[in-house]
Amino acid sequence: MRSDAGGQTDTRETGEEEGGHPPTVLGWIVRLVSLLLLLLLIGILVFEATRPEKEVRFETEPKFDEMRSQNGQFLLPVEVTNRGTRTAHTVRLVVSDGAQERVVEIERMAQAESKTFVIAWDSPPRTVDARIESYEQP
Incomplete structure (x- = not known):
C-alpha cells in the first residue's frame, strides 16, 4: 500500500x-x-x-435391394458419402451399367455427409459402376 x-x-x-x-x-x-x-x-x-487433414474421400453404393419399377423405367437409388474431413464442391457422379451412362452434378458435399440419388434406367441393370469423376475443393 x-x-x-x-x-x-x-x-x-x-x-x-x-x-x-x-x-x-x-x-x-x-x-x-x-x-x-x-x-x-x-x-x-x-x-x-x-489435427491431421484428410483429403476428400467418397464412397458410392448402389442400392439394388431398393430398386423399383415406375412408368416403364427402373429406378435405382445410389448413395454417395463424403468420408473425408473437407467439403467438396461441384462433385460429378458418373453411374454406368456398361451400355448406358448417367451423370449427376452435386453442388456441395460437406464432410461426413451422405446423399442418395435415384437413377432411371430403361431396363433393370445387373451391375452398376458408380464413381466420382471429379470435384473441386474450396
Whole structure:
C-alpha cells in the first residue's frame, strides 16, 4: 500500500477492488469462468491447428435391394458419402451399367455427409459402376 502526496492510498497493489473492499465471491467466479473460457478457446485452436487433414474421400453404393419399377423405367437409388474431413464442391457422379451412362452434378458435399440419388434406367441393370469423376475443393 502506497500513499501519494494527497494522502490517498493506491489500491492496485493490494488486490482490493476500488472502494477499498476485497474481491467478492462473485468477482472470483467471474474471473474463473473467464479464465476457463479463454483456456477452452486456446485448446480448440491448438486442436484445429494440429489435427491431421484428410483429403476428400467418397464412397458410392448402389442400392439394388431398393430398386423399383415406375412408368416403364427402373429406378435405382445410389448413395454417395463424403468420408473425408473437407467439403467438396461441384462433385460429378458418373453411374454406368456398361451400355448406358448417367451423370449427376452435386453442388456441395460437406464432410461426413451422405446423399442418395435415384437413377432411371430403361431396363433393370445387373451391375452398376458408380464413381466420382471429379470435384473441386474450396
